[in-house]
Amino acid sequence: MKLISYQHAGHESWGAVVEGQVVDLAGPSGIATLAEFVGSPHFAERDALLASAGAPVAAYEAVQLLPVIPKPEKIVCAVRNYMDHHQEVLAAGMQRELSEEPPIFLRVWRSQTPHNGPIVLPRVSESLDWEGELAVIIGQGGRDIPESEAFEHVAGYACYNDGSIREWQFHAKQIASGKNFESTGGFGPWMVTADEIEPNRPLKLEVRLNGEVLQSSHTGLMIFSIAKLISYASTIFTLSPGDVIATGTPAGVGWSRKPQRFMKAGDVCEVEIEGIGILRNPIVAQG
Numbered sequence: 001m002k003l004i005s006y007q008h009a010g011h012e013s014w015g016a017v018v019e020g021q022v023v024d025l026a027g028p029s030g031i032a033t034l035a036e037f038v039g040s041p042h043f044a045e046r047d048a049l050l051a052s053a054g055a056p057v058a059a060y061e062a063v064q065l066l067p068v069i070p071k072p073e074k075i076v077c078a079v080r081n082y083m084d085h086h087q088e089v090l091a092a093g094m095q096r097e098l099s100e101e102p103p104i105f106l107r108v109w110r111s112q113t114p115h116n117g118p119i120v121l122p123r124v125s126e127s128l129d130w131e132g133e134l135a136v137i138i139g140q141g142g143r144d145i146p147e148s149e150a151f152e153h154v155a156g157y158a159c160y161n162d163g164s165i166r167e168w169q170f171h172a173k174q175i176a177s178g179k180n181f182e183s184t185g186g187f188g189p190w191m192v193t194a195d196e197i198e199p200n201r202p203l204k205l206e207v208r209l210n211g212e213v214l215q216s217s218h219t220g221l222m223i224f225s226i227a228k229l230i231s232y233a234s235t236i237f238t239l240s241p242g243d244v245i246a247t248g249t250p251a252g253v254g255w256s257r258k259p260q261r262f263m264k265a266g267d268v269c270e271v272e273i274e275g276i277g278i279l280r281n282p283i284v285a286q287g
Contacts, residue, residue: 001046002190002277003156005034005066008058012066016046017190021056022063028053034191035069038139038155039241046193067112067187068158069137069242075107076233077133077162077179081222081248088256102224102232107162107246111180115188118284119163121265122181127166128263128283131249132207132271134219135160136226137191138243145234150227151199153239159271159279160246161186161207166255166262186271186281187244197275200225204274205250210267217250219273224248 002017003025014034015024029049031037042049057063080086080096080103089096113119121128139155163185169178179185197203202220206213224232229245254261263269265285272278 001050001193001196003034003193004190005068005070006063007066008063015057016050017060018050018056020060022058022060023050023053024057025049025053033242035072035242038137039141043139043155065114065116065188067109067114068191069187069244070112071109072242072244073240074237075109075112075185075244075246076229077105077107077246078224078229078248079103079105079175081224082217082250083221083223084217084251085249085253086223088251088253091256098223102229104233105174105176105179107185108180110182112185112187113183113281115186115279115281117186117281118183119161119186119263119269119281120181120183121263121283121285122165123286125165125167126262127255128184129164129166129254130207130209130214130263130269131162131164131253132205132215133160133162133246133249134203134205134273135187136230136245136247138239138245139194139241141238141240141243143234143238145231145239147227147231150230151194153230154194154226155241156191156193157197157276158188158191159186159273159276161269161271161279161281162246162249186269186279188279189277192276201275203276206272207252208270208272209263214254215250215252219247221250222247
């Protein structure tokens with residue numbers, strides 16, 4: 001099932017995309033947000049809920065999409081989680097060693113933008129970079145989750161573009177300042193529920209800028225697995241329904257290229273992941 005958060009006729013809601021139409025599920029379920037729904041007992045009854053929901057409210061193209069989870073409590077992002085990306089940043093001059101545990105940082109929800117929403121190039125930068133990633137959406141929350149039970153806590157998957165403001169990222173050894181500018185993290189187009197994707201299935205991942213392929217890999221090449229990321233993060237803090245784990249990007253980012261290449265106003269960036277879909281974002285300059 002494909003689930004979205006959206007705005008239509010001045011009202012924010014969430015629902016399912018079925019054959020190009022949006023079926024509202026907030027009203028029939030009595031649950032206000034998608035984040036609350038994926039953590040509720042009703043999530044397991046989603047097929048029956050959809051079957052009883054009635055007529056679509058609008059065509060998919062007619063609604064204004066929101067980030068899949070508009071205001072997640074936490075967006076946990078993995079750093080250099082593909083060996084080829086780790087190697088390319090070393091080759092570009094960064095001094096980093098592989099760690100025994102997953103290096104992570106946090107994004108804030110205002111840094112997100114939906115499918116077809118603009119990724120904003122801030123006025124203080126000319127180094128807006130792309131990072132195509134698989135996003136994992138947490139369903140049932142928990143603390144100290146064993147790796148063996150991690151997929152029991154996954155509600156679904158989406159595409160993510162961990163847009164990065166590179167010179168701000170390198171102001172200090174921690175990188176959060178370059179990862180949290182408003183409307184730089186694309187998140188969409190929808191959440192594909194976990195029952196449609198077998199755990200640990202390698203998914204082809206591709207990033208295109210104006211149609212040119214710049215990243216091409218698959219999720220089976222992660223250094224730290226999805227289960228490891230969930231277990232590690234839940235050791236630090238309680239994971240909550242709707243939390244997002246962005247699992248890292250493969251090689252092909254703009255910063256590591258010679259010459260370097262970055263996104264600029266007028267560009268269109270796409271992240272496509274097998275079994276999920278295409279996240280598309282136009283690039284605009286900050287007003």
